Amino acid sequence: MINELGHFALVLALALALVQGALPAIGAARGDNRLMAMGPSLALGTFVFIALAFGALTAAYVTSDFSLVNVWENSHSAKPMLFKVTGVWGNHEGSMLLWVLILSLFGAMIALFGSNIPPDLRANVLSVQGWIAIAFLLFILLTSNPFERLDPAPFEGNDLNPVLQDIGLAIHPPMLYLGYVGFSVTFSFAAAAMISGRIDSAWARWVRPWALAAWLFLTAGIAMGSYWAYYELGWGGWWFWDPVENASFIPWLAGTALLHSALVMEKREALKIWTILLAIITFSMSLLGTFLVRSGVLTSVHAFANDPERGIFILMILIVFIGGSLTLFAIRAPALKAGGLFQPISREGALVFNNVFLATAAATVLTGTLYPLAMEALTGAKISVGAPFFNITFGPLMIPLLLLMPLGPLLSWKRADLYPALQRLFWIAALALIVTLAVAALTTDQPVLAALGIGLAAWVMLGAFAEIWTRAGIGRTAPATSLSRLGGLPRTLWGTALGHFGIGVLLLGVVCVSAFERETVTEMQPGDTASVAGYRFAFEGVLPVSGPNYSEQVAQLSVTSPWGNVFAMRPAKRIYQARNMPTTEAAIETIGFSQLYISLGDVAADGKLVVRAWWKPQVTLIWIGAIFMVLGGAVSLSDRRLRVGIAERAKSRRKQAEPADASA
Amino acid sequence: MTRKQKRLAMIASIGAVLMAAVLLVMYALRDEIVFFYSPTDIVTESKARPGQRFRLGGLVKEGSIDRQGETVRFVITDTEQELPVTFVGILPDLFREGQGVIAEGTLSGDGFTADTVLAKHDENYMPKEVADTLKEKGVWQGGESTK
Numbered sequence: 001m002i003n004e005l006g007h008f009a010l011v012l013a014l015a016l017a018l019v020q021g022a023l024p025a026i027g028a029a030r031g032d033n034r035l036m037a038m039g040p041s042l043a044l045g046t047f048v049f050i051a052l053a054f055g056a057l058t059a060a061y062v063t064s065d066f067s068l069v070n071v072w073e074n075s076h077s078a079k080p081m082l083f084k085v086t087g088v089w090g091n092h093e094g095s096m097l098l099w100v101l102i103l104s105l106f107g108a109m110i111a112l113f114g115s116n117i118p119p120d121l122r123a124n125v126l127s128v129q130g131w132i133a134i135a136f137l138l139f140i141l142l143t144s145n146p147f148e149r150l151d152p153a154p155f156e157g158n159d160l161n162p163v164l165q166d167i168g169l170a171i172h173p174p175m176l177y178l179g180y181v182g183f184s185v186t187f188s189f190a191a192a193a194m195i196s197g198r199i200d201s202a203w204a205r206w207v208r209p210w211a212l213a214a215w216l217f218l219t220a221g222i223a224m225g226s227y228w229a230y231y232e233l234g235w236g237g238w239w240f241w242d243p244v245e246n247a248s249f250i251p252w253l254a255g256t257a258l259l260h261s262a263l264v265m266e267k268r269e270a271l272k273i274w275t276i277l278l279a280i281i282t283f284s285m286s287l288l289g290t291f292l293v294r295s296g297v298l299t300s301v302h303a304f305a306n307d308p309e310r311g312i313f314i315l316m317i318l319i320v321f322i323g324g325s326l327t328l329f330a331i332r333a334p335a336l337k338a339g340g341l342f343q344p345i346s347r348e349g350a351l352v353f354n355n356v357f358l359a360t361a362a363a364t365v366l367t368g369t370l371y372p373l374a375m376e377a378l379t380g381a382k383i384s385v386g387a388p389f390f391n392i393t394f395g396p397l398m399i400p401l402l403l404l405m406p407l408g409p410l411l412s413w414k415r416a417d418l419y420p421a422l423q424r425l426f427w428i429a430a431l432a433l434i435v436t437l438a439v440a441a442l443t444t445d446q447p448v449l450a451a452l453g454i455g456l457a458a459w460v461m462l463g464a465f466a467e468i469w470t471r472a473g474i475g476r477t478a479p480a481t482s483l484s485r486l487g488g489l490p491r492t493l494w495g496t497a498l499g500h501f502g503i504g505v506l507l508l509g510v511v512c513v514s515a516f517e518r519e520t521v522t523e524m525q526p527g528d529t530a531s532v533a534g535y536r537f538a539f540e541g542v543l544p545v546s547g548p549n550y551s552e553q554v555a556q557l558s559v560t561s562p563w564g565n566v567f568a569m570r571p572a573k574r575i576y577q578a579r580n581m582p583t584t585e586a587a588i589e590t591i592g593f594s595q596l597y598i599s600l601g602d603v604a605a606d607g608k609l610v611v612r613a614w615w616k617p618q619v620t621l622i623w624i625g626a627i628f629m630v631l632g633g634a635v636s637l638s639d640r641r642l643r644v645g646i647a648e649r650a651k652s653r654r655k656q657a658e659p660a661d662a663s664a
Numbered sequence: 665m666t667r668k669q670k671r672l673a674m675i676a677s678i679g680a681v682l683m684a685a686v687l688l689v690m691y692a693l694r695d696e697i698v699f700f701y702s703p704t705d706i707v708t709e710s711k712a713r714p715g716q717r718f719r720l721g722g723l724v725k726e727g728s729i730d731r732q733g734e735t736v737r738f739v740i741t742d743t744e745q746e747l748p749v750t751f752v753g754i755l756p757d758l759f760r761e762g763q764g765v766i767a768e769g770t771l772s773g774d775g776f777t778a779d780t781v782l783a784k785h786d787e788n789y790m791p792k793e794v795a796d797t798l799k800e801k802g803v804w805q806g807g808e809s810t811k
Binding site: 234341343344352356357360361363364367368371375381382383384385386388389392393396397521522523581582583584599600601602604608610612 | 667670673674678681682684685688689691692693695696697698699700701719731733734752753754755757758768793796
């Protein structure tokens with residue numbers, strides 16, 4: 001019964017989305033306030049019904065209702081409760097339902113928190129959100145219905161793919177979707193602005209918090225996915241330049257560019273056309289990512305079984321939305337007036353530089369990702385484009401960007417003097433140079449590139465705080481004055497500094513682990529010892545252990561560090577009974593920022609097994625850097641909301657106060 | 665500089681960045697792409713040069729897996745031709761006899777030396793290239809097994 005209600009709620013949501021797509025936009029076109037005012041309630045209604053459908057599917061998973069094909073294929077009664085719930089989106093149908101749930105959640109949030117947006121713009125935004133919802137609800141109902149029944153209901157389910165039975169599934173997809181789908185809001189704003197023809201700095205002010213929120217979640221989602229793949233797959237890799245990874249990375253690059261160009265548009269009313277185009281491109285790349293992941297047209301290490309029929313449906317959605325928005329753009333863009341003028345050396349100039357490099361980088365990653373498809377279509381040759389391609393093309397594009405990153409925030413708007421800015425960075429440059437030379441001297445057997453990379457990371461990390469340092473007048477005024485100035489700085493400044501610092505931390509981790517990683521592969525039997533990077537590990541034997549829905553062979557390793565302390569590590573090989581599918585559970589020991597990573601091969605009948613061990617120096621900095629970036633985004637967001645909120649509240653208070661004064 | 669000159673300078677410098685990126689991409693696409701071949705492509709048509717990196721795809725031949733310590737030997741077949749493969753390291757969890765597989769590496773002497781064996785997360789998943797080749801040979805129909 002609940003299942004039918006869920007299915008019905010989904011159909012009702014589609015009906016509401018159809019109305020949401022039509023009426024507010026018609027209202028905006030005719031200037032009819034009543035029609036426009038329907039937008040928020042319709043958006044809330046769509047959200048409520050999709051949430052009901054999602055709740056019904058969750059209930060089916062929790063109660064292990066195998067009369068649903070989807071639950072039967074992906075669940076098992078012995079599965080722990082956490083994985084029963086996360087299993088809802090651990091499959092194609094459920095993950096698409098999560099996708100539209102988050103889409104409608106953003107619609108509901110615009111309805112609730114968008115009261116400061118002009119009514120016609122908001123009506124158009126909600127209508128565009130409605131169209132996206134219509135497309136994806138149709139997709140779910142026509143090709144990927146999670147409420148399809150199975151008769152007779154089987155006694156037991158097929159279980160969730162063991163690789164997905166992990167806490168990572170609880171965090172990674174929702175975060176990633178909040179990011180992917182969050183950019184639908186900036187897309188809707190761009191489309192709505194073009195429909196209503198109002199494109200100014202106020203538009204950028206409304207859009208920027210949404211772009212920032214989406215960017216923050218996308219960053220967290222990608223970082224979480226990277227760490228999940230790192231510990232779960234047992235290959236010790238944290239980024240493979242795999243099509244599925246690139247599918248999330250391209251919108252990230254475009255979204256990062258959007259964040260910076262919207263700043264220029266807000267402060268100086270310049271780069272309007274480009275910012276609108278970026279908003280369209282960013283969401284188009286999110287849609288493309290959804291298509292690449294869901295259609296399986298590209299061979300990926302993260303691929304799951306999928307159905308090409310569905311790919312064609314998403315491709316149609318892709319063509320309609322990208323084509324439609326670009327057509328609208330082509331009609332409207334020439335009418336836009338150019339905004340504020342600026343000199344090449346200025347804050348605007350620096351942000352344009354940032355945008356050129358980020359957009360070019362996004363384009364190269366896109367080229368490498370789609371090249372195999374193009375080659376196969378044109379010549380029939382089957383090829384793959386791997387990590388070397390991306391390292392050669394993406395790396396050189398990032399270096400100028402990172403080199404100039406500390407400089408940008410020090411330049412003033414409109415017209416800047418290069419000399420004082422460089423002067424402020426002098427000591428940081430000197431420190432970075434010392435770091436480079438010190439690393440080069442200490443690691444004479446390593447390529448010089450590693451030392452240069454670490455120097456660059458130091459430059460970015462220290463340089464991130466140059467603006468705060470200058471603004472607080474540290475070293476030039478009394479410490480007490482500096483301290484009080486620090487407290488008075490706007491939070492966005494701290495947000496920028498934290499975000500840029502995070503990039504530096506990430507870079508440091510990437511360089512260290514790429515240059516100084518050590519690896520050893522060896523066959524061991526009980527009593528054998530081996531070592532990697534000074535860590536000696538002794539293999540003591542294998543213990544069988546049984547879990548709720550799996551049994552495992554746990555290798556007992558005793559590890560001695562170079563300083564003599566001893567600890568145990570327990571890598572394992574699991575077999576999940578329901579699918580009879582093995583997984584590798586790597587053992588990871590974190591020492592400082594570094595990690596010792598041990599993974600197992602098959603256990604042979606005579607007790608011998610192959611052990612693969614890595615020493616990964618400073619590897620955790622990669623994800624710690626991402627945490628700093630997310631923090632920076634959150635700090636920035638809190639500043640904006642506070643300021644916008646205060647202005648609004650002050651205005652409404654004045655409004656309330658006025659009649660009171662009159663009566664007095 | 666006049667406004668027009670400034671704009672020209674800006675466009676020229678953006679163009680220079682794009683040009684550099686295009687050159688990088690072209691250079692990388694010439695040297696860094698990896699072709700996918702089936703054993704037939706290699707054995708009867710000798711499509712790969714010695715030393716060239718490529719991906720070899722097919723099925724793992726039944727009864728061909730031979731583990732010697734950390735070295736594993738197995739045979740990849742497309743049912744017409746087959747090629748022995750040597751790999752050092754840990755094979756992916758879902759590597760099994762009779763299953764689809766993609767190995768990446770180079771030709772060496774009598775066979776193929778792989779440094780990567782592509783894994784999959786899902787036992788129903790068949791790498792697209794392998795599925796296409798096997799369909800051409802009429803060995804595997806696929807697609808229906810997921811439901």
